[in-house]
Amino acid sequence: MxxxxxxxxxxxxxVMPLGLSYIPIGLACGVLLHAAGFNHLLxxxxxxxxxxxxxxxxxxxxxxxxxxxxxxxxxxxxxxxxYALLGSSLSRYLKGQPLPFIFAFAFSMNDENYAxxxxxxxxxxxxxxxxxxxxxxxxxxxxxxxxxxxxxxxxALTINLSVVDFALTALFIYMAVMQTKxxxxxxxxxxxxxxxxxxxxxxxSTLGLVVATLIASLTGYFIERHLLARxxxxxxxxxxxxxxxxxxxxxxxx
Amino acid sequence: MQSVSSMTSMDHFWLIIFCAIVAFIxxxxxLLFFTKxxxxxxxxxxxxxxxxxxFTALVVKSVFVDSKYNIMTSGNLGLIISSILVxxxxxxxxxxxxxxxxGLGAVMIFVLVLHI
Numbered sequence: 001m002x003x004x005x006x007x008x009x010x011x012x013x014x015v016m017p018l019g020l021s022y023i024p025i026g027l028a029c030g031v032l033l034h035a036a037g038f039n040h041l042l043x044x045x046x047x048x049x050x051x052x053x054x055x056x057x058x059x060x061x062x063x064x065x066x067x068x069x070x071x072x073x074x075x076x077x078x079x080x081x082x083y084a085l086l087g088s089s090l091s092r093y094l095k096g097q098p099l100p101f102i103f104a105f106a107f108s109m110n111d112e113n114y115a116x117x118x119x120x121x122x123x124x125x126x127x128x129x130x131x132x133x134x135x136x137x138x139x140x141x142x143x144x145x146x147x148x149x150x151x152x153x154x155x156a157l158t159i160n161l162s163v164v165d166f167a168l169t170a171l172f173i174y175m176a177v178m179q180t181k182x183x184x185x186x187x188x189x190x191x192x193x194x195x196x197x198x199x200x201x202x203x204x205s206t207l208g209l210v211v212a213t214l215i216a217s218l219t220g221y222f223i224e225r226h227l228l229a230r231x232x233x234x235x236x237x238x239x240x241x242x243x244x245x246x247x248x249x250x251x252x253x254x
Numbered sequence: 255m256q257s258v259s260s261m262t263s264m265d266h267f268w269l270i271i272f273c274a275i276v277a278f279i280x281x282x283x284x285l286l287f288f289t290k291x292x293x294x295x296x297x298x299x300x301x302x303x304x305x306x307x308x309f310t311a312l313v314v315k316s317v318f319v320d321s322k323y324n325i326m327t328s329g330n331l332g333l334i335i336s337s338i339l340v341x342x343x344x345x346x347x348x349x350x351x352x353x354x355x356x357g358l359g360a361v362m363i364f365v366l367v368l369h370i
Contacts, residue, residue, distance in 0.1 A: 017350035024358065042266050049274035054312075059273065061321070063261070069269055077276045082308060084280040089301035091288030102289055106282035111312070118305055163361050166333065169316045170340045170357030176309040177344035185306055192307040193314040197325060200315060204323040209311045216311075217303035224299070243346055 030150020
């Protein structure tokens with residue numbers, strides 16, 4: 001990070017890749033919501049209040065298949081349960097913050113800005129909660145504006161949604177790769193993948209995601225604890241090579 | 255219950271409000287609880303495995319599981335190849351923008367042009 005750079009610019013630089021990735025996803029989401037019968041104002045409202053790519057795609061597709069309101073809200077509940085895990089894992093970096101801050105932070109937290117902030121908190125000791133909140137607000141701005149433009153474009157533009165949907169997937173792959181620090185993490189990823197398919201097919205709901213995440217992460221934790229206590233020289237604890245050694249540099253930078 | 259044909263903008267408004275409440279509860283209370291209390295060490299150690307498990311789960315869901323919760327056995331080869339490509343790009347470059355842009359380009363070629 002450059003010296004003398006104003007805070008708003010430094011944070012914007014951090015959030016820029018996410019903001020740019022949000023543009024195609026947000027546009028597609030706006031188009032979808034418009035097709036589901038939302039007007040521009042409602043699309044803006046849902047982007048600010050719900051602020052979740054997955055959830056908004058879900059609501060739009062549920063409305064187009066005439067799902068009743070109670071079903072949509074129930075689906076939303078299970079889909080959004082995973083945020084409990086996200087909030088818990090960020091909480092250690094937000095200790096001592098006042099209630100209004102926690103309220104504002106929780107209000108605009110989602111998968112993507114969580115990942116940006118988690119990465120910053122984990123690698124940059126000078127990363128502050130207020131900067132993390134600013135990351136959320138920048139991403140909210142990118143997301144809402146993209147949604148509104150998508151809604152305005154409406155049916156005028158035909159977008160293949162399975163393609164645009166992949167932008168979100170690519171983002172998650174990137175985040176998973178950036179989180180992979182040891183060989184054990186790769187094992188946890190593989191386990192999580194298998195469990196996800198198993199529980200999604202078994203439970204027929206997004207709750208399968210939560211169950212798979214819980215089991216895979218707990219397994220990783222117990223294996224690591226066992227290895228550290230019994231076999232500290234285990235190959236599973238080896239660090240994964242970083243071809244750019246960027247994160248190592250950032251850490252030694254401090 | 256009402257269906258989409260009879261749903262007015264007012265219904266949509268209430269749908270958004272309820273969804274916002276349902277979305278806010280799991281974001282707020284765990285965060286509040288753990289920022290006010292001492293977090294046990296084992297919990298922190300466990301939480302280090304949560305993001306990577308969750309992101310893998312979300313990727314696997316969108317690549318291998320369809321909207322009716324069945325395993326996709328065909329028609330997702332393009333998605334699988336693109337995902338591997340994104341993984342390689344992310345590992346080599348560590349760039350979020352490059353990962354997303356190359357991923358989108360790959361999917362367009364595989365799904366829209368080659369139809370796999």
